Amino acid sequence: MIxxxxxxxxxQPVVLTNNAFEESDEVTTIxxxxxxxxxIYRLAKSKGFTVEIEETNDLFHLxxxxxxxxxxxxxxxxxxxxxVLLIASDIIxxxxxELGKKLMIAFVQVLHEIIPKPDTIIFMNSGVKLVxxxxxxxxxxxxxxxxxxxxxxxxxxLGYYELTEKVAAGQISNMYDIASVMFGAGKIINx
Amino acid sequence: MExxxxxxxxxxxxxxxxxxxxxLTTDLAIIQTVDYFTPIVDDPYDFGQIAAAxxxxxxxxMGGKPITAMNITCFPSKTMDISILKEILRGxxxxxxxxxxxxxxxxxxxxxxxxxxxxxxxTIHPEKVILNSTAKPGDKLILTKxxxxxxxxxxxxxxxxxxxxxxxxTTQMATLNRDAAELMQxxxxxxxxxxxxxxxxxxxxxxxxxxxxGFEIDHSAIPIPSRTxxxxxxxxxPGGAYRNRDFRASMIEFRNVPEWISDILFDPQTSxxxxxxxxxxxxxxxxxxxxxxxxxxxxxxxxxxEKHAGKIIVR
Numbered sequence: 001m002i003x004x005x006x007x008x009x010x011x012q013p014v015v016l017t018n019n020a021f022e023e024s025d026e027v028t029t030i031x032x033x034x035x036x037x038x039x040i041y042r043l044a045k046s047k048g049f050t051v052e053i054e055e056t057n058d059l060f061h062l063x064x065x066x067x068x069x070x071x072x073x074x075x076x077x078x079x080x081x082x083x084v085l086l087i088a089s090d091i092i093x094x095x096x097x098e099l100g101k102k103l104m105i106a107f108v109q110v111l112h113e114i115i116p117k118p119d120t121i122i123f124m125n126s127g128v129k130l131v132x133x134x135x136x137x138x139x140x141x142x143x144x145x146x147x148x149x150x151x152x153x154x155x156x157x158l159g160y161y162e163l164t165e166k167v168a169a170g171q172i173s174n175m176y177d178i179a180s181v182m183f184g185a186g187k188i189i190n191x
Numbered sequence: 192m193e194x195x196x197x198x199x200x201x202x203x204x205x206x207x208x209x210x211x212x213x214x215l216t217t218d219l220a221i222i223q224t225v226d227y228f229t230p231i232v233d234d235p236y237d238f239g240q241i242a243a244a245x246x247x248x249x250x251x252x253m254g255g256k257p258i259t260a261m262n263i264t265c266f267p268s269k270t271m272d273i274s275i276l277k278e279i280l281r282g283x284x285x286x287x288x289x290x291x292x293x294x295x296x297x298x299x300x301x302x303x304x305x306x307x308x309x310x311x312x313x314t315i316h317p318e319k320v321i322l323n324s325t326a327k328p329g330d331k332l333i334l335t336k337x338x339x340x341x342x343x344x345x346x347x348x349x350x351x352x353x354x355x356x357x358x359x360x361t362t363q364m365a366t367l368n369r370d371a372a373e374l375m376q377x378x379x380x381x382x383x384x385x386x387x388x389x390x391x392x393x394x395x396x397x398x399x400x401x402x403x404x405g406f407e408i409d410h411s412a413i414p415i416p417s418r419t420x421x422x423x424x425x426x427x428x429p430g431g432a433y434r435n436r437d438f439r440a441s442m443i444e445f446r447n448v449p450e451w452i453s454d455i456l457f458d459p460q461t462s463x464x465x466x467x468x469x470x471x472x473x474x475x476x477x478x479x480x481x482x483x484x485x486x487x488x489x490x491x492x493x494x495x496x497e498k499h500a501g502k503i504i505v506r
Contacts, residue, residue, distance in 0.1 A: 042424060176449050
């Protein structure tokens with residue numbers, strides 16, 4: 001579907017494109033100014049569309065395609081939605097912290113063998129220590145990242161433990177994105 | 192252009208201040224400001240209210256008291272019904288009266304586009320002028336109104352905002368900064384500006400430009416209604432936000448904040464709140480006085496630091 005939004009005042013290009021999303025999984029919107037281009041980029045991202053921008057002769061052609069999310073793939077049989085692993089501590093369980101730390105290390109090491117892998121691992125509170133330099137499981141975590149697992153480490157937590165400059169794997173994230181991932185999950189595993 | 196100077200000029204054109212201030216006697220200075228614009232809401236009465244509140248705000252931002260005002264009006268009287276103009280002026284007049292200011296006249300011009308606003312005169316003690324460049328390291332930054340008027344008005348134009356949102360944002364824009372100004376004078380603050388067309392970060396940059404301090408802003412502490420976030424993520428962002436961002440990009444660093452925070456913090460505000468820099472010892476007292484006066488959205492949004500002079504870090 002093609003939307004010609006040239007010459008239209010803000011926010012008409014956004015309105016027309018948004019309406020087009022109701023009818024089609026592939027939309028190309030043509031605009032003639034940067035503001036409209038930026039706005040439609042944001043609209044597309046927020047509605048789950050990929051964006052390819054072609055610039056020709058002062059015009060922007062935004063090719064928008066609805067994303068096929070991981071959750072529609074067959075491995076996720078009984079839950080729709082991504083699998084999220086929440087590591088909110090560097091300790092598993094209560095009783096002995098020494099034992100708890102060993103349990104967490106063993107858990108991370110075993111993730112290698114587990115199928116299906118989580119789609120995203122979130123690290124919070126002392127859990128962020130696992131992704132920082134000096135962590136005994138940093139190589140295992142880097143392997144998971146190579147295999148396509150998304151790693152999000154809470155920025156405020158890294159700041160608290162003064163590990164911000166020492167992150168060795170994953171992305172530094174924030175509460176909004178972390179909460180969004182949790183709410184969008186099909187399953188959350190909390191060891 | 193030659194910038195005028197005069198020994199009695201307390202605030203002139205050389206800086207980014209909100210209004211002009213001129214000393215008349217040892218304890219009296221006059222404040223002068225003017226502001227007018229094209230309609231941002233559909234209802235003419237509401238437009239009058241908002242434009243008047245917006246114009247008066249610059250006097251409040253200096254810590255002064257407005258006393259007289261004059262209308263500035265542009266109107267296509269040949270093609271538009273005069274009753275619309277009457278409604279705009281009625282809205283403006285009622286806001287002026289609410290501020291206990293006297294309307295002493297005005298000037299209208301025939302124009303194809305409607306514009307309305309005020310020229311305002313206020314008074315202040317020469318030693319109590321609150322500039323915007325005099326923040327002190329260690330100060331806390333308080334913002335008195337939520338952000339998002341530009342984004343929400345774009346959503347309204349797109350037909351994506353319901354009546355409830357329209358009413359709320361209109362009320363927010365029409366709210367005077369008078370109480371906030373009186374309380375900040377009462378408590379004593381170091382610097383203040385009002386947040387309008389350049390967005391929160393644009394006006395914050397004016398406070399630190401060429402100064403020996405910078406700001407640290409905590410994005411999660413800024414009063415931002417969730418609907419503003421939704422609209423921003425949907426791309427309902429006015430062009431002014433991008434211009435504001437491009438102009439000040441070199442002074443700002445965003446650290447681990449969601450992308451749309453930049454859009455909201457540069458969103459041009461209409462008749463926004465006051466951004467006040469106050470000592471840490473007086474922050475609690477000022478904040479509770481603001482809350483007790485009904486300015487419930489007032490929040491501490493950041494601190495003034497010596498660490499990165501002339502720069503703002505948003506976390």
